[in-house]
Amino acid sequence: MHSGQSEERRLCVxxxxxxxxxxxxxxxxxxxxxxxxxxxxxxxxxxxLLRCIAGLERPDSGRLVADGSVWEDTDANVGRAAxxxxxxxxxxxxxxxxxxxxxxxxRYGQKRSTGxxxxxxxxxVVELLGLKSLLGRAPATLxxxxxxxxxxxxxxxxxxxxxxxxxxxxxxxETRREDVFPFxxxxxxxxxxxxxxxxxxxxxxxRICDQLAVMDKGRISTHGRLQSxxxxxxxxxLSGREAGALINATVEAxxxxxxxxxVLAGGCALWVPGEIxxxxxxxxxxxxxxxxxxCLERPRKTSILNVMEAVIERIQKESSGTALLxxxxxxNVILARVTQRSCTELSLSPGTNVYAQIKSIAVRNxxx
Numbered sequence: 397m398h399s400g401q402s403e404e405r406r407l408c409v410x411x412x413x414x415x416x417x418x419x420x421x422x423x424x425x426x427x428x429x430x431x432x433x434x435x436x437x438x439x440x441x442x443x444x445l446l447r448c449i450a451g452l453e454r455p456d457s458g459r460l461v462a463d464g465s466v467w468e469d470t471d472a473n474v475g476r477a478a479x480x481x482x483x484x485x486x487x488x489x490x491x492x493x494x495x496x497x498x499x500x501x502x503r504y505g506q507k508r509s510t511g512x513x514x515x516x517x518x519x520x521v522v523e524l525l526g527l528k529s530l531l532g533r534a535p536a537t538l539x540x541x542x543x544x545x546x547x548x549x550x551x552x553x554x555x556x557x558x559x560x561x562x563x564x565x566x567x568x569x570e571t572r573r574e575d576v577f578p579f580x581x582x583x584x585x586x587x588x589x590x591x592x593x594x595x596x597x598x599x600x601x602x603r604i605c606d607q608l609a610v611m612d613k614g615r616i617s618t619h620g621r622l623q624s625x626x627x628x629x630x631x632x633x634l635s636g637r638e639a640g641a642l643i644n645a646t647v648e649a650x651x652x653x654x655x656x657x658x659v660l661a662g663g664c665a666l667w668v669p670g671e672i673x674x675x676x677x678x679x680x681x682x683x684x685x686x687x688x689x690x691c692l693e694r695p696r697k698t699s700i701l702n703v704m705e706a707v708i709e710r711i712q713k714e715s716s717g718t719a720l721l722x723x724x725x726x727x728n729v730i731l732a733r734v735t736q737r738s739c740t741e742l743s744l745s746p747g748t749n750v751y752a753q754i755k756s757i758a759v760r761n762x763x764x
Contacts, residue, residue: 405429407558407590411448411458420444420455420614426607428463428558431584431591433605433622435598436633441614442594446560449592450485451478462557479508484551484589488563490543492535498546499531505553516587521549524586525579541572545579552587559583559591565600580604598638602626602682610634627729629712629720639720640684641730647673656701662727667701668757682758685720688732690750692742702754706730710746711739723752730754 413420426432447453460468525545565573609619629635645661706723721732
């Protein structure tokens with residue numbers, strides 16, 4: 397924990413833990429609001445970190461302060477047991493009780509609540525997660541996505557101050573994931589419980605998170621606002637094939653004749669395929685570096701619709717013979733991956749004015 401900073405409305409985590417083949421060494425502060433993603437490869441320590449926060453794993457030393465309340469301090473011999481921490485935990489597998497129906501599983505979570513007046517009630521959870529038609533069903537009859545929605549509901553009914561989600565969609569096929577995403581997104585807006593969301597899938601992180609911490613080999617290598625962290629391409633796991641930028645945009649109009657939607661992002665207009673929302677709605681756009689190219693003159697005839705003036709802010713050379721260009725486009729920064737030969741032949745350097753051609757834009761979700 398950093399000295400001189402307020403612990404109010406923050407989750408302050410300091411843990412040290414030694415195992416035979418693994419060391420956890422974390423000292424970080426997360427905002428106690430919105431959704432904080434913890435991203436990194438398998439074996440990075442993401443699950444161990446969540447288990448320590450939940451009280452399921454005991455560190456060798458550590459301190460945990462949630463919204464100003466000390467949950468753990470090994471130096472002061474303070475340590476709330478797992479059942480004393482107001483934490484909801486959603487695992488990779490739903491872990492529902494097989495011998496009771498969906499309603500019974502939800503009521504189990506309710507029984508374990510603190511009874512706080514601010515706790516979410518059963519009817520609200522059922523409506524929020526679309527569970528009404530499932531209440532009488534046995535867990536064995538549920539799809540993976542349905543089971544995870546029930547698991548999320550059970551965790552919410554504990555009345556948690558913090559919701560921990562550990563790869564909650566990893567065991568679900570891609571089609572079913574799309575069924576669950578909208579419900580997780582609604583938690584952000586409708587419930588207000590802060591969430592720490594662990595994943596090794598950058599697409600999931602980009603879709604739902606506000607903050608991002610990157611974890612590797614038991615340590616947090618960087619953390620902060622999602623858009624800012626994604627641009628820290630010196631971090632290995634942010635500079636690979638999926639390197640890209642995230643920008644916020646607003647729908648301006650849908651052109652029905654071409655099935656294209658015009659959006660405004662940081663003073664620039666972009667076209668995205670399909671009808672993606674009513675005018676004025678807010679969107680989150682994901683632009684991958686591999687889908688952006690640059691040229692020194694505006695192309696006169698091209699199939700690419702999104703061609704924008706840009707300025708190179710920095711160039712990061714990669715060992716593969718490519719380079720990541722950080723491009724200022726209006727008030728946004730996007731990434732482009734080009735060959736180092738192209739950099740040489742075009743005499744590209746920081747400050748060079750170019751035209752960015754965006755071949756593909758992924759619409760991740762509504763922010764509203």
